[in-house]
Amino acid sequence: MTQTPLLSLSDLKSYYDSAAGTIRAVDGVSLDLYAGEILGIVGESGSGKSTLSLSLLGLLDPPGRIAGGELWFQGEDLLALDESGWQNIRGKKIGMIFQSPEGSFNPISTIGQQIAEALQAHRTLSRREAEAEAEMALALVRMPQPREIFERYPFELSLGMCQRASLALALSLHPAVLIADEPTASLDIVSQAAMASLFLELQATHNLSLIIISHDLGLVRTIADRVVVMHAGKIVEEGPSDQVLEAPRHPYTQGLVSSELRLDR
Amino acid sequence: MAIDRALELDISRVPATPGAETLMAFCRHRLAMAGLFGLVALTVLSMLGPSVVGHDPAATDIQAIYAAPSSSHLLGTDQLGRDLLARLLYGGRVSLLVGLMATLLATMIGCTYGILSGMLPKWFEYPMMQLLDALHAIPVILLVIVSDVFGESSLMKMVLVIGLASWMGIARMARTECRRLMEIDFVKGAIMAGASPLRLVFRHLLPNMFAPLIVVITVGVGQAILLESTLSFLNMGVPATVPSWGNLLGNGMSSVLGGAWWIVVFPGLMIVLTVLSMNLVGDGLRDLIDPKNRRIC
Amino acid sequence: METAMLSVENLTKTYQTVGGFWGHSRHPVTAVHEVSFSIRPGEALGLIGESGSGKSTLARLMIGLERPTRGRVFISGTDIGTLTRRTVRALRREVQIVFQNPYTALDPLMTIGASIEEPIIHFTVSSKAERQRQVSGLLHDVGLAERFSHAYPYQLSGGERQRACIARAIALRPKFLICDEVVSSLDKSVQVQVLDLLKNLKQQYGLTYLFISHDLAVVNYLCDRVAVMRRGEIVELGGRQEVLFHPSHPYTQALMAATSYFLKDISGETRRT
Numbered sequence: 053m054t055q056t057p058l059l060s061l062s063d064l065k066s067y068y069d070s071a072a073g074t075i076r077a078v079d080g081v082s083l084d085l086y087a088g089e090i091l092g093i094v095g096e097s098g099s100g101k102s103t104l105s106l107s108l109l110g111l112l113d114p115p116g117r118i119a120g121g122e123l124w125f126q127g128e129d130l131l132a133l134d135e136s137g138w139q140n141i142r143g144k145k146i147g148m149i150f151q152s153p154e155g156s157f158n159p160i161s162t163i164g165q166q167i168a169e170a171l172q173a174h175r176t177l178s179r180r181e182a183e184a185e186a187e188m189a190l191a192l193v194r195m196p197q198p199r200e201i202f203e204r205y206p207f208e209l210s211l212g213m214c215q216r217a218s219l220a221l222a223l224s225l226h227p228a229v230l231i232a233d234e235p236t237a238s239l240d241i242v243s244q245a246a247m248a249s250l251f252l253e254l255q256a257t258h259n260l261s262l263i264i265i266s267h268d269l270g271l272v273r274t275i276a277d278r279v280v281v282m283h284a285g286k287i288v289e290e291g292p293s294d295q296v297l298e299a300p301r302h303p304y305t306q307g308l309v310s311s312e313l314r315l316d317r
Numbered sequence: 318m319a320i321d322r323a324l325e326l327d328i329s330r331v332p333a334t335p336g337a338e339t340l341m342a343f344c345r346h347r348l349a350m351a352g353l354f355g356l357v358a359l360t361v362l363s364m365l366g367p368s369v370v371g372h373d374p375a376a377t378d379i380q381a382i383y384a385a386p387s388s389s390h391l392l393g394t395d396q397l398g399r400d401l402l403a404r405l406l407y408g409g410r411v412s413l414l415v416g417l418m419a420t421l422l423a424t425m426i427g428c429t430y431g432i433l434s435g436m437l438p439k440w441f442e443y444p445m446m447q448l449l450d451a452l453h454a455i456p457v458i459l460l461v462i463v464s465d466v467f468g469e470s471s472l473m474k475m476v477l478v479i480g481l482a483s484w485m486g487i488a489r490m491a492r493t494e495c496r497r498l499m500e501i502d503f504v505k506g507a508i509m510a511g512a513s514p515l516r517l518v519f520r521h522l523l524p525n526m527f528a529p530l531i532v533v534i535t536v537g538v539g540q541a542i543l544l545e546s547t548l549s550f551l552n553m554g555v556p557a558t559v560p561s562w563g564n565l566l567g568n569g570m571s572s573v574l575g576g577a578w579w580i581v582v583f584p585g586l587m588i589v590l591t592v593l594s595m596n597l598v599g600d601g602l603r604d605l606i607d608p609k610n611r612r613i614c
Numbered sequence: 615m616e617t618a619m620l621s622v623e624n625l626t627k628t629y630q631t632v633g634g635f636w637g638h639s640r641h642p643v644t645a646v647h648e649v650s651f652s653i654r655p656g657e658a659l660g661l662i663g664e665s666g667s668g669k670s671t672l673a674r675l676m677i678g679l680e681r682p683t684r685g686r687v688f689i690s691g692t693d694i695g696t697l698t699r700r701t702v703r704a705l706r707r708e709v710q711i712v713f714q715n716p717y718t719a720l721d722p723l724m725t726i727g728a729s730i731e732e733p734i735i736h737f738t739v740s741s742k743a744e745r746q747r748q749v750s751g752l753l754h755d756v757g758l759a760e761r762f763s764h765a766y767p768y769q770l771s772g773g774e775r776q777r778a779c780i781a782r783a784i785a786l787r788p789k790f791l792i793c794d795e796v797v798s799s800l801d802k803s804v805q806v807q808v809l810d811l812l813k814n815l816k817q818q819y820g821l822t823y824l825f826i827s828h829d830l831a832v833v834n835y836l837c838d839r840v841a842v843m844r845r846g847e848i849v850e851l852g853g854r855q856e857v858l859f860h861p862s863h864p865y866t867q868a869l870m871a872a873t874s875y876f877l878k879d880i881s882g883e884t885r886r887t
Contacts, residue, residue, distance in 0.1 A: 096801045097772070211665075240664035240828055245872035267801050270876030311806040313831040315858070316877050502713040503721045503729075505679060510782065511706050511736035524723045606723060608766035 212243025349601020366406025422480030431491025
């Protein structure tokens with residue numbers, strides 16, 4: 053592939069220092085994300101995948117630290133950034149959504165207001181323009197009645213709806229890359245399927261570039277183009293997701309896949 | 318999150334041995350040991366106090382009124398030429414006793430009330446909390462004045478009054494914690510395992526609410542000592558003839574203007590030392606009770 | 615006809631929500647509405663529903679942790695509503711529950727051994743040595759090494775904690791075990807291990823299960839019959855094959871469609887069952 057990657061990690065190391073010794077949560081991970089691609093990062097809890105996502109967002113707090121490697125985004129060396137530099141990247145150029153959607157919203161303000169405020173914080177927009185864009189963002193994530201959702205408080209939405217609203221919040225700033233850490237883990241199965249098909253739709257219509265971190269093989273198999281399998285801080289296998297998750301070569305991945313509960317087996 | 322996870326994976330491979338490590342951990346907790354040392358030292362000095370210093374706390378010395386700290390009077394003297402160090406140590410008996418006993422009383426009342434209102438059916442809880450709010454609104458001074466009806470001011474009465482005036486915060490904290498814990502699965506699990514209400518309280522609820530409570534309690538000791546000081550200062554506390562840190566502070570107020578700073582500074586310092594020591598011991602106990610901290614600190 | 619291990623008749627639970635400044639606006643929320651079914655001895659009944667569908671309330675009603683607004687619960691033919699405080703205690707020997715979140719289901723300040731020992735202390739008269747022997751037997755049965763007895767919950771992984779919770783639940787040799795979303799907070803790779811353990815225990819101890827889950831694949835793996843719950847009501851109940859693979863209620867059909875969305879063929883097409 054001659055195309056330059058959007059986001060590129062090489063030999064990234066994130067360590068935690070503790071009295072019991074150094075814990076190598078991410079231990080030399082290299083991967084590239086290309087525009088319009090959905091990349092899945094699969095692993096069990098403790099495999100280092102969440103630490104990796106924190107590192108990508110510059111959110112790794114002490115005692116964690118980046119111990120080595122490189123992290124490039126659109127030709128910019130992210131590891132050289134200070135906190136104010138990160139604030140220009142995080143949210144604006146690299147968006148994120150997390151497992152629990154309630155955490156993305158302030159419970160005492162409406163969904164629409166919060167998206168509009170986020171927009172106004174990053175760009176010079178009048179209140180009316182910001183509100184119009186917020187409503188567009190809600191429509192983008194296929195909210196059935198964007199105008200109505202706009203006026204709702206977070207507690208008035210179901211978890212599935214709330215997660216979709218947090219996706220709208222993340223996408224409203226048009227980030228180049230979206231990082232989703234277990235975005236469906238707290239949702240019911242119907243919302244999970246809806247969320248997955250939404251990701252696929254956004255990839256097709258808006259060329260969404262997504263890193264999806266999950267322990268759910270079914271989700272990753274369904275939406276990711278490529279997948280990396282993490283174990284003990286290292287990548288043990290990577291490749292096209294159909295290939296890796298249907299006919300894995302590494303014994304660890306084979307173990308993961310064979311222990312998956314599936315209705316068709 | 319991630320660090321927790323990483324740590325627990327690491328440590329879970331080390332077999333744990335119960336029992337003796339608890340004591341070991343406390344001894345290794347340097348700050349807690351310092352706090353404990355401070356409390357013991359303060360107590361011992363107050364007990365032996367006057368005989369060690371070689372001055373009678375009540376003995377006046379016309380020759381040495383407002384004497385600054387010197388080799389004969391280490392911390393100086395007051396307006397009647399009484400040795401401040403002797404009075405300070407003697408006063409410690411009153412202040413420590415009142416501070417610790419009153420807080421102990423407040424803790425017992427507060428925990429009982431709080432846990433009861435947390436465990437009883439909901440319709441009990443509402444009136445119990447309303448009553449608590451009402452009690453909280455009564456000024457301490459009023460309580461003291463009313464208590465005057467029941468006879469001369471004495472140490473015992475002081476402990477009772479301060480204890481009765483300060484248990485409400487502990488009760489509120491205990492209730493909140495109790496309600497929180499009752500919703501957690503392991504408490505329901507204990508009920509399913511047939512635990513009696515008493516066992517539930519002593520084995521599961523109290524240990525798990527210790528961490529937040531100890532903060533309130535240690536602060537309470539300081540407040541009790543200060544409250545005693547305030548009351549003594551207003552002549553409502555222990556008889557003015559008995560030196561307590563509060564009395565000393567109160568008497569000293571006018572002297573500061575004359576330049577005799579030591580009369581106020583040293584009693585104040587003692588109160589600060591006591592509260593600090595209590596806090597350190599409290600922190601140590603809190604860490605001790607949490608198995609996570611036993612091996613790390 | 616043999617007596618049902620457990621049955622519920624027209625079970626209803628209504629909560630009063632209190633709102634408004636003076637606590638004056640009260641309106642009832644029905645968590646469980648007119649639910650009836652029965653479970654035969656040795657059977658595993660799966661109860662499917664999403665969060666908020668009332669399945670956890672149903673579980674708490676069935677083990678007597680809460681009292682129903684209406685309706686009755688029978689365990690081995692006894693109406694538990696008629697039991698006194700003392701006889702409810704006896705019920706605990708027969709019916710136990712394993713909770714969803716293994717991170718909150720064990721007292722963080724107690725060793726695993728002490729937690730497992732707790733029901734044995736309360737219900738049997740036995741010496742310390744005898745109890746210890748029982749605890750190590752239980753740890754062995756759930757596949758945990760004996761040294762876990764001295765470990766604290768925070769030192770265990772989620773799967774290991776859930777095993778410890780199961781050991782504690784079966785300590786009194788109950789006949790009936792309610793599993794409330796026991797694997798949903800575990801990694802998918804650990805889920806199968808815990809489900810296999812439950813399968814083995816069912817054989818070994820002759821247990822009857824009510825298995826609550828939102829995951830169709832999990833229920834499919836373990837259960838003989840399946841009930842589907844929505845908004846406090848049971849909308850479909852029948853054999854596993856029939857309910858999961860030939861659902862008749864639209865809600866079950868939607869669940870099944872969503873589940874099969876994630877079952878992609880190697881060719882990349884979504885498979886329909």
